[in-house]
Amino acid sequence: MVETHSLQDMRQQAAVAAKVFLQRDYSNGTVCQFQSKFPSELETRIDKQQFEETMQTLNNLYAEAEKLGSQSYIEGCLACLTAYTVFLCMETHYEKVLKKIAKYIQEQNDKIYAPRGLLLTDPIERGLRVIEVTIFEDRSLTR
Amino acid sequence: MMKNCEYQQIDPRALSVLPQSAQNNTEKTVQRSRRKWEVFPGKNRFFCDGRIILPSQSGVLPLTLGLIVVTCGLFFAFDCPFLVKHLTVFIPVIGGALFVFVVFSLLRTSFTDPGILPRATPDEAADIEKQIDTSGSSTYRPPPRTKEILINQQVVKLKYCFTCKMFRPPRTSHCSLCDNCVERFDHHCPWVGNCVGKRNYRFFYSFIISLSFLTSFIFGCVITHITLRSQDGKSLVQSIQESPASVVELVICFFSIWSILGLSGFHTYLIASNLTTNEDIKGSWSSKRCAEESGNPYSYNSIITNCCATLCGPMPPSLIDRRGFLSLDEAIPAVSASEIELPPFTVKSDAHMCTQSTKDVLERMFHSYDVHGLCPPATPKTTPLDLEVSGPAAASSEPSLSAGCLPQDARQPVAPPCPPFSRSNKRRDSLHSINPAFRLASPSPSLSRTTFILGDAPDNGFIPLP
Numbered sequence: 001m002v003e004t005h006s007l008q009d010m011r012q013q014a015a016v017a018a019k020v021f022l023q024r025d026y027s028n029g030t031v032c033q034f035q036s037k038f039p040s041e042l043e044t045r046i047d048k049q050q051f052e053e054t055m056q057t058l059n060n061l062y063a064e065a066e067k068l069g070s071q072s073y074i075e076g077c078l079a080c081l082t083a084y085t086v087f088l089c090m091e092t093h094y095e096k097v098l099k100k101i102a103k104y105i106q107e108q109n110d111k112i113y114a115p116r117g118l119l120l121t122d123p124i125e126r127g128l129r130v131i132e133v134t135i136f137e138d139r140s141l142t143r
Numbered sequence: 144m145m146k147n148c149e150y151q152q153i154d155p156r157a158l159s160v161l162p163q164s165a166q167n168n169t170e171k172t173v174q175r176s177r178r179k180w181e182v183f184p185g186k187n188r189f190f191c192d193g194r195i196i197l198p199s200q201s202g203v204l205p206l207t208l209g210l211i212v213v214t215c216g217l218f219f220a221f222d223c224p225f226l227v228k229h230l231t232v233f234i235p236v237i238g239g240a241l242f243v244f245v246v247f248s249l250l251r252t253s254f255t256d257p258g259i260l261p262r263a264t265p266d267e268a269a270d271i272e273k274q275i276d277t278s279g280s281s282t283y284r285p286p287p288r289t290k291e292i293l294i295n296q297q298v299v300k301l302k303y304c305f306t307c308k309m310f311r312p313p314r315t316s317h318c319s320l321c322d323n324c325v326e327r328f329d330h331h332c333p334w335v336g337n338c339v340g341k342r343n344y345r346f347f348y349s350f351i352i353s354l355s356f357l358t359s360f361i362f363g364c365v366i367t368h369i370t371l372r373s374q375d376g377k378s379l380v381q382s383i384q385e386s387p388a389s390v391v392e393l394v395i396c397f398f399s400i401w402s403i404l405g406l407s408g409f410h411t412y413l414i415a416s417n418l419t420t421n422e423d424i425k426g427s428w429s430s431k432r433c434a435e436e437s438g439n440p441y442s443y444n445s446i447i448t449n450c451c452a453t454l455c456g457p458m459p460p461s462l463i464d465r466r467g468f469l470s471l472d473e474a475i476p477a478v479s480a481s482e483i484e485l486p487p488f489t490v491k492s493d494a495h496m497c498t499q500s501t502k503d504v505l506e507r508m509f510h511s512y513d514v515h516g517l518c519p520p521a522t523p524k525t526t527p528l529d530l531e532v533s534g535p536a537a538a539s540s541e542p543s544l545s546a547g548c549l550p551q552d553a554r555q556p557v558a559p560p561c562p563p564f565s566r567s568n569k570r571r572d573s574l575h576s577i578n579p580a581f582r583l584a585s586p587s588p589s590l591s592r593t594t595f596i597l598g599d600a601p602d603n604g605f606i607p608l609p
Contacts, residue, residue: 021270026292076455084251092458127261127462
């Protein structure tokens, strides 16, 4: 009928069945946290505990990025004293943690989610609004 | 038939087939990779290949810069020589340092992304729509949607942004001048020529504080200068005549000091209570609404913590990823549009649940499509792909955007008519994945033109549901 297009190397001939969006959890204010409620669409695909563990780790990583601690204060004061030119040569703490998060998501996708036909999208690609979980069709059902 | 400026719900069924994740179409690799800033939907201009961002109207930023530079220039030229001779050499040094700091802070405030939130992708927007209970027809703009959440045990209402197609996070507001949702929106400052939001509030604050110091310093020095001159036995008038530039500086500084000092004081209060100008003006957390002394759920209830959190907190990254490259699937509709040949569209109508009227539109387009009219200045912006399939009428944006009928271009291909730099983005097309559900009404020819482009076959990467 229709020729499908390959998404990534590991997604040959897979079609997107659905997408689940995990919204932000604002109960603690504006810090970046995501709702870790297990979505019903994923029940058949992945173990609830596994999923919640991923979410918890992600939330912890974001909390670490936005933590108000001595490191962030020193960074802030140093930046102010140098008229914010220091950021031209240095990476902020937040950016470092974001890289860590990207690596973690990649790792989780490779090890856990891809084999189950799922794909986590790094929330930074969605403006830190949602975690998008793409559910691919079960390959045994595709033509 | 084509309803203008109307809000239309997104058909989730039509959207779900569009994969937003990276989908490489190797046939189109010859297409130059475009950066995301080139297709940014808000009213912003970008320079240096996306490194610098400005709103489309820079307000009175040139005036601000001009005033600062002129005043300091006069100060260094006319007052400093006298003061160095009679007082100390540190006067120009301090003045110079303050001047540099002020200009850096100002430029940093103006050219930094204030915390713009990228608009929701079509899938996201559809998902949100599904969750919203909407009943009734969509022949009129539905009432504003709100969602209530608990933040630190306090009820906060989140409003739905019709332009960005998402529920605004707390403390976020949509700036109509920049046409973007900005996080921790404080205000849009015309003097700085940019919104002041989460990411550039500290720069703005350092700007106004350092400017207060600078104006006070210059004011003081000029007064000292004139006083010292008149002490040598000359009258005040004579001293002024000898140094007329000082009067100019005095006048400028005198009028600036009142407003700048006032503004600094106001913002110091805001920072200490962890408020934004927006919230303060609206009285969101004023005591008459809440029983507790501080109804602000974001406050840490300690002045020092509030100050540190706002000014020295971690620097959040820019969420709009200006310099990232568009993945090829996002660039494809533009590529298809640039091609003259129009492959027959068969796939989508079978796979998707198209409405009958949409099929009519598509058929009409085959007959009336004009390839060369892709970049008309007055053509409203439309979103491509599946969104068009779901209905003939385009959705309207928020009324604040002049009833959604801004003169925006339809999607442009590689955009030869547009200059490489400082494009006014309202002339740029908005490719679907970045500007998903932002749909402006369009008269039928342009809409049909666009939907026709969208209809370009499997190249667009549609994967129909079986």
